[in-house]
Amino acid sequence: MIVNPSAFTVLCFGDSNTFGQPSEGRGRWPVDVRWTGRLQQILGTEYAIIEEGLGGRTTDLDDPDRDDRNGRKYFQPCLRSHSPLDIVVIMLGNNDLKAKFGREVDAVATALEGYIDNIEGTAWTRAGGVPATLLVSPIHLDADQPAFAEQSSEYDSESVRKSRELGEAIRHVAHKRRALFVDAATVVRAGIDGIHLSRDSHEQLAKLIALEISTMSGRN
Template identity: 40%
Template sequence: MKHILCYGDSNTWGYNSETDARFPFCERWTGRLAAELAPDCRIIEEGLCGRTTAYELPLEPGRNGFAYYPTALSSADPLDLVVLMLGTNDRRKQLIVSPEESALALERYIQFTRTPVHWSGRQTPRLLLVSPPEIDPAIAENEFAFYYDENSVAHSRRLKTVYRRLAEQYGCAFLDAAAHCGPGADCVHLDAAGHRALAQALAIQVRQII
């Protein structure tokens, strides 16, 4: 059996903007991916609302994704594949982080993952970089305008370019989530249809990798 760690933010955690709760596992893209790949693969879901690539959020402790990443790797070891989908929370107005800085942060993930001696790994897993769904410009009209503005939207659209370049540089697999799904009514988070579409696209990609 192959073991796959899915490391991300609220779209990996499964935040449901319509209920302010969490989608059931069977409806989240991680759960759907598990069903698609069963019984040959085990999905290890590691999502957290507000998680950034490597940056601290004011008044939201524990959201620096890289700070927890070594623990997640060690806990899930041995791993065959790590799926990384981060970057949306880097777009928050409070951070003012560029897409290139998000890519630099992800580069640290790649280098760290490929040096298992640093995290007590038994083997070196493959990596699949996923550029997250783009933020919808209509966000200016809802409550999430507190966190995101027009620059956030523009930068979210550039992530696929810099992430693809990074994946090519390091020989990682890559998927542009925005080519398969978009956010729901709140302009940030996937709805049920988005989770389904992302899982289907990832299932095809993962089968090619492992």
Template identity: 40%
Template structure:
């Protein structure tokens, strides 16, 4: 039986190339690497959108509130065996929360909302709950270019994401991975992954998923 895996995220999942603001080809995105590594027994479903947040509206980019679109996507792609949540970086933008204070904690609370939506949807096999893998985003290094305009004074706050996400994962008994342990953003914009780090992430996730399902 093929395992259906939904990858729900923002620009890192969409495949943002920090060199020229274009999209990486599928085989260079971490989702494509993941599909190639897992093979025909798995179906990787990409749902990445630039600027997406967990639960917050963006006054400059409509439709970025992840909690509003997630139920539709869960129903559309059901049945799902696993949902990978890769969000939170955009939640840290000061104008999103009107403050940088406790931004990581608020992002983690947003993840709780998404987890509850997933469980309530009954989008898993035979109407059951799907598995969830919560990814804590890599740290932001010094933002540059356009990123410098929107990610103001959030470097330290990005380093707080992992502890709050891990606490959420532990309390909800879901799978967790701290990407800051092995992923580094490109120094070009300080936010997004280069091709090499996309490859690392895809390969790491493949090993984790194979361990979960042991196919």
């Protein structure tokens, strides 16, 4: 925990790619490898990074196979628990594209608007304002990776196609709601399972987000 009382506080809310699941299998990358840990190291002690990742987390869908993966149900108490906050980084969407949900890209992006509603209505900064929101469009699913067919039974070809369209839909929501936006797929890639970040991608994603946060905070 960063104990600097004036640290710029960043909540990172996401799924298994924020949790740090390796593309090579189960488990979790060490904190100094996963992108949230690298973000802390890059930004330093003038910033406090709070990691809130959970594998299988959806935006606002109930998963019939796992009853605790609806991110929206946890998000508001999460904001209350961690406020005051300066910025909330949200990287969700690919789990919504699982074949069993049959969800369209625009519906995923619209669900993220609900997160902005929660931030505006629940969270606060030390000065009593509203924290900034940074929407991060997730990586593309990659069916060409060697372990995709074995590891990706919940995704189909439509899921892969939609993952490539998700960035523009989320960008539109960010623009509409005056939120910040970055597209992870512009700098990172999936590893051998075609779903989770490759190890080196954690570093690249951390750099992308660090640049956006440091610019926004004025502490760069």
